[in-house]
Structures are given as C-alpha cells and as structure tokens.
Amino acid sequence: MDEKHAEICECNAIHQDxxxxxxxxxxxxxxxxxxxxxxxxxxxxxxxxxxYALFESEMCVCDISVxxxxxxxxxxHQLRVLKAAKLVKNRKExxxxxxxLDDDHIKHIFQQGLEHISE
Numbered sequence: 779m780d781e782k783h784a785e786i787c788e789c790n791a792i793h794q795d796x797x798x799x800x801x802x803x804x805x806x807x808x809x810x811x812x813x814x815x816x817x818x819x820x821x822x823x824x825x826x827x828x829x830y831a832l833f834e835s836e837m838c839v840c841d842i843s844v845x846x847x848x849x850x851x852x853x854x855h856q857l858r859v860l861k862a863a864k865l866v867k868n869r870k871e872x873x874x875x876x877x878x879l880d881d882d883h884i885k886h887i888f889q890q891g892l893e894h895i896s897e
Contacts, residue, residue, distance in 0.1 A: 819863045820887075824848070825856050832866060833885060836878035 819825060827846055831837060839857065843850045857877055860866040867880045
C-alpha cells in the first residue's frame with residue numbers, strides 16, 4: 779500500500795464506543811477556540827522572544843527593545859497582544875512601566891514545546 783492511501787480508512791466502520799468515550803472528554807467549542815487563540819499568540823517569533831526575555835526578569839519596553847534590536851513601538855504592540863492574551867502583566871513605578879509573566883504556566887508550555895521539538 780502506498781503512503782498516499784495509508785492514511786485513509788478503506789471501510790466505513792464507526793467505532794461508537796471510542797467516539798462516545800472521546801466525546802465525553804472533549805472540552806466545549808468555546809474552550810477549544812480559546813486554546814487555539816492562545817497558540818496563535820505563540821505563533822509570532824517576536825512574542826516568543828519577548829516571553830523568553832521575561833522568563834529571566836521583569837523588563838520595561840526600553841530594555842526589551844534594546845535586547846531584541848527592535849523599536850519601542852513594535853515591542854509595545856506585541857506586549858499589548860501578550861497582555862490581552864493574559865500572558866504578561868505590568869506594573870508602573872514612577873514613569874517606568876515594567877512587564878513580567880502573568881504566571882508560571884507559560885514557562886511550562888514553552889518547556890513542553892522545546893522537549894517536543896528536541897525529540
């Protein structure tokens with residue numbers, strides 16, 4: 779059998795027990811939509827680089843822009859996306875706004891991703 783046809787069932791047998799079991803564990807559509815949106819946020823290299831920087835330390839836009847060699851405007855734009863996705867938070871100290879990871883879940887997601895691509 780060639781590979782092209784190896785991925786297609788050659789019968790129409792529905793395994794109802796398997797379908798029922800999986801259906802019970804599937805999150806609702808809204809939850810799956812939110813999960814897909816979260817992964818879309820990780821689909822941008824600049825945002826991934828910003829998150830990695832924030833793994834090490836909270837930073838202001840100026841520091842991140844120098845670190846990544848990008849304009850403050852482009853960093854600010856990406857930080858707004860990350861904040862909307864609840865991946866980063868900020869705090870103001872005088873005139874400086876510092877950004878940090880919202881929680882440690884992000885580190886775990888990245889660690890799992892790195893393990894996966896390293897296999």
